[in-house]
Amino acid sequence: MRERTRSVLGSWDTVVLVGLVLVILIGAATVDGAATPRFWRFVILEVIPIALIALPMTLVIITGEIDLSVASVLGLTCTAFGQMWAWGVTSLPALLALCLLLGAVLGAVNGLFVTGFGLPSLAVTIGTLALYRGLAYVVLGDRAVANYPPQWTTGAIRPIPGTTIPWTVLVVGVLAIVFGIVLHATPIGRGIYAMGNNADAARFSGVSVRRTKFWIFVATGAMSALAGVFWTLRFASARADNGTGLELAVVAAVLLGGVSIFGGRGGLVGVLGAVALLATLRNTLQLAYVPANTLTIITGSLLIVSVVGPNVAAAVRERLRRRRSTTSTTESAAG
């Protein structure tokens, strides 16, 4: 039993973390400017929106569903933020609250189609990916809203005193702990794994599959909206094309983090490690003058590795375990 827990939770997380450490060490030793305080500032700025969305996405994928509309929710939130500001909503807390509400509603639409009508989440969220992005263009068209107060835009990326690290990473940290507790230390979390492994069995053992999935979609919408607000302030620019393609970066990080695309397997440690790994690798390679096209090829290959890797690792482990148990039975028979 313990052996099992270790192999399921431990090993791929370890691979990801070792990979991260290797990238950092090799980068620091060979690439000028890598792993400096400034480098970490830029890496973390890049990581924040991806990590914010990867947290709920991990839950979504563990339940066996997927949400591809997240980047469009982010884009639509950005344009809504910009439009409301242009209309004269000048209170940041009010804008934040309205954006989170909007994100939750957009997530609820996804959740309703998936759990209420029983449609496959892949199809539903490919639909809303296009729909929400389209709505973003309806809101702002080709315009950009960019005249926010400087204290908002610099405030979003202000460093923690004495460091170069933007304070917003603390928000990500707190939310990561909340999501970690829910997933790894509550009955809800156990239910999430159960429904990812076998939805019928989970339902018969009293897990409310539909309700849980619905609220996870709502949370994903709200977190994407939070990422949208951060995006708008960080780039000081609300535009309809903000964050286009970000869903792939998020899904790539979640899968590389060891979450099974078929559900039921994975955890937040690996996912956060993978988010950090991808961003550190990209920034290090960029500093090493690796051209953009090569970077895309490397990210793509990593995604393949992330899908194939854990399965191969599991198969190898399974074979080793079997061989070991056969040897031990022969031994005991002999003894």
Next chain:
Amino acid sequence: MRAGTRSVRAVVLAALAALTLATTACTDEGTTGGGAAPSAGATTIKEGLKITFLPKQVNNPYFDTSDNKGGKVAVEEFKGVYAQTGPSDTGASAQVSYINTLSQQQVDVIVVSANDKDAICGALNEARQGGAKVVTYDSDTNPSCRDLFINQATAEGIAKSQIKLISEAIGPDGGEIAILSATANATNQNAWIEMMKTELAKPENAKLKLVATVYGDDNDQKSFAEAQGLLAKYPNLKGIISPTTVGVAAAARYLSGSSYKGKVQLTGLGTPNQMRAYVKDGTVKAFALWNPADLGYLAAYAAGALASGIITGKEGDKFKAGKLGEFTVGANATVLLGDPFAFNAGNIDQFNF
């Protein structure tokens, strides 16, 4: 299983050690560098300046010409270190991480064409605080985020030449015209379109009627389809203006293979190599452009002059740009390359880019 816990702990420890190492070993690095400090009143460009071009997109023929055939030549003339880097997609914020990288690489000047005039502002200012100079070319940012803008042509100059070319091609009777632009967000495209509308409002252009503006996203197939769509939707269309190299070539390709060839006029901003066949087969009578190689060349000299302290970006500052001669900094820290040049069947063979 004990071995397992131990190995996990070892990994965590290694990670922590690496982080501490990395941060402590490099804390003092942040303060050094900053490149060559400009000395006041210098007259020659310093040697060894690191000048990096950051186009909207790499592997784009227009920027390959401006950067590698213009900027590079100039940087080599004054013995600097030339490089080109950039994203492979034109997303609004894709350039930010490249700017961050350049500021860490301690380049002396970043020469950038902005995909989004606001989104890259913060990153550029952070790079400037780190000691880099910022020159924009082709597409400007907010003036507060750069030291100098090299303008290939004024919006007014371009708009005037485009309307003049389409008006001459259609003839005195006028008629309906349409614009095939690049992306709906492109700063320069939108400025030109606005000026074209101003130009069309003048009495001498009263017979030209703008009926549609469509966007081909600087994508060949999309531009081709948009050109096709325009002619299907507006049967009385007399002319198309496409102020983007991708759009005008795609529209020319469509027209030259259709029954509209020679009946529906086309002009725009294009490159001689892409447009040569269509000028010779009569699809296009004339089109305009600046020389992108000259633009990159001028941007590089301006970058060198700025980093050497010859100019500061103040109005009236003068500097020499190699074979192009002397230039003067205008209002809003802008340097103008010149008027757009019209290419036609008579002169197109003198150009090869």
